[in-house]
Amino acid sequence: MSIVTIERKVLEKNDEIAKRNREEFQKRKIFVLNLVSSPGSGKTSILEKTLEYFQGTIPIAIIEGDVQTNLDAQRIAKYNVPVVQVVTNGLCHLEAKFISEAFDSLTTDTIKLLIIENVGNLVCPSGYDLGEHHKVVVLSVTEGDDKPLKYPAMFRNASVLLINKVDLLPYLSTDIEEIKKNALSINPKLILFEISCTANAGIEQWGEWLKTKIEFK
C-alpha cells in the first residue's frame, strides 16, 4: 500500500482563472463587483437604480448570471449599457471561467465599473472567486434578521452588505438593527448600506461609495 499526498484546494483551478481575471481588470483599471443574494432580494433592481444614478457619467458594464432566461439582461439593455447574459443551465453559481469568456465578448475599452450579478443563491456562489474586487451581498428585510447567521460563508466573504427593501419595514417584524448586529458578528469589516429601490432611498450613499472606489483606481 502507498499514499500519495496531494494537499490541493478543490477550487484551485477556479482560483487561478479568477487571479488572471483580476490581473486583467487591474491592468484595464476596471473596478469589479460581484453581486450576490438569494433569489429576488433585488439585485437587478439595484443595478437599475445604480445605472439611473450615474446616468452615463461613468462607463458601466454588466454581466448577468442566471440559471435560465435572459430576462435580467433585457431589463439592463434598456439602459443602453454593455450587457452580457450568462445562462448556467442549472448550475447554481457563476465560475471564473464564465466571467473571462463573458468579459471578452464585452467590446468596450472604456469601462470603469463592471458589476456581475450572480445567480440568486445565498450558498454556492460564496466559494467561487470570479476575480472581483469585492463581493456585495444583498439581503432584503423580508428575508428575516437571522440570515447572516444561517448563511455565514456569504457574509464572511463579502465586503459590502446592502440591506434592501427597507420601505417594507413598517409591515414586518424584522429588526434591522438585528440584521446589522448578526452580519457584523460574522464579518466585523462589512460596510453597510440601507436602501430601497422602490422608494429610491439610500441609492445616493451607495453611489457615492462606488464613486470613491472608481476614482481611487
Next chain:
Amino acid sequence: MSFPAFNICKEILIDMHELSLAQNIIEMMNDAVPAEKQHRVKTIHLEAGAFSGVVPDSLAFALDCILPDSGFPKARAFIHEIPFTVYCKTCKRKRINNSGISICEECGSSEIEILSGTELILKAIELGDE
C-alpha cells in the same frame, strides 16, 4: 436591444453543486496518479471545513455516483470535517467556534484570525497493492 448570450455547462445533467466539485476532484486525481496506477486507488481523503459551504454527505454521494465510471472504480471517499477555529488576538488563544461567528466567544473581541473551517482540500490518496 441586443446583447451576446452564453449557454454554459450543457453537459451537466444533474444540477448539483457538489457534483461539479466531485468532477474537479476527479480531474485533480487524474493529474496526480498516472493512468496505469489509477485502478489501485482505494481511498480518497478530503478535508471539508464546517463553513466551507460544502455538505459532506452530498459530496460523498456525488463522488459515489461518478467514481464507478471514472478511472478510479474502486475508490471510496473519506471526508474529514474540520471545525471552525479562530485565534483571538486579545486572549491570545486558539478556540473552536461552532457558531461560525468572527467574534471571540470568550471575551467578545472581534480581533480574531480564522485558522480553519472554510477550506475544501484534496489531502491524499491511498493506493492498494496490484
